[in-house]
Amino acid sequence: MFGLWVPVTxxxxxxxxxxxxxxxxxxxxIGQSGAHFARYFYGAPLAALLVGGMAFGGVELPRADAGFFLFGLAGGLMQIVATGCLIHAYTLRNFTAATTFSKTETIQAAVLSTLFMGEGLSGGGWVAVAVGFVGLVALAVGRQADGWRKLGTAWREPATVYGLASGLFFALCSMAIRSAALRLPAADPFIAAAVTLCAITAMQTVVMGLFLLVFDRAALAGALNRAWRPASTVGILSVVGSLGWFFAMTLEPVAHVRALAQVEIVFTILLTVFVFRERPSRLEYAGAGLIVGSVVILLLAR
Known part of the structure; x- marks a missing residue:
């Protein structure tokens, strides 16, 4: 009823x-930079192996043009910048503001995709985004006793700027990835997603590897040697998850995928309770409930 993009997302x-x-x-x-690099370094070979296996199995891969690589490179760079902005926002000691404003990605993606891709939301879709954002705010402030006060004064803090920038670049990243995948001629959605993922992770590995080689060799050494086992786990989870995102965004407009993606916070709550043995507050449970409600509204309003 709702399409393959829903379970994939x-x-x-x-x-x-x-x-x-x-x-x-x-x-x-190994630090933030090393952990960030591990996502690409250990994920890129798996993406290449997937595409290589397709070619070896007789699958005809689509021919990519210059536009594909330009959109792919733009998407990869925007993802790196977005993650950097978010990490820097966290270092400014206002986790509430950083988290909340970075999650405006959903709203920004809906607005930008409407303006530049003609893939907007219905009236019910906008209601779903609004309800989900209220849930995210409740989750953000519920994690700290003085969360409401911090959020109320956040407009005066640099964390707000970096949080909003993170959301913007994540939104632009999603649009660039979808644009790249759609440039592959007559490609099956899964094949398009795999080829796009392979190209983007390869470019991200090269760009970030060169950056660390020049500016932070200790982080590079940590990811490649000292902590390669946990680093490879991060890379594997990242590339498989990214394949899901890329596949979903070849099937469905960015605004819908990013709105449904808010369900991630429900999984985070489950990990918090059952893995980290932490007890969320009532406000956090309420926020998760609102996010689930927003997902239901989105699916029914399409």
């Missing part, structure tokens, strides 16, 4: 939650 959100949890641990071992 939900699965990708679940894998992203697992990757985030593993990356949180890895960051404590």
């Amino acid at each position: 939900v699965a990708a959100a679940g894998l992203q939650s697992l990757r985030t949890a593993q990356q949180k641990h890895l960051t404590g071992v």
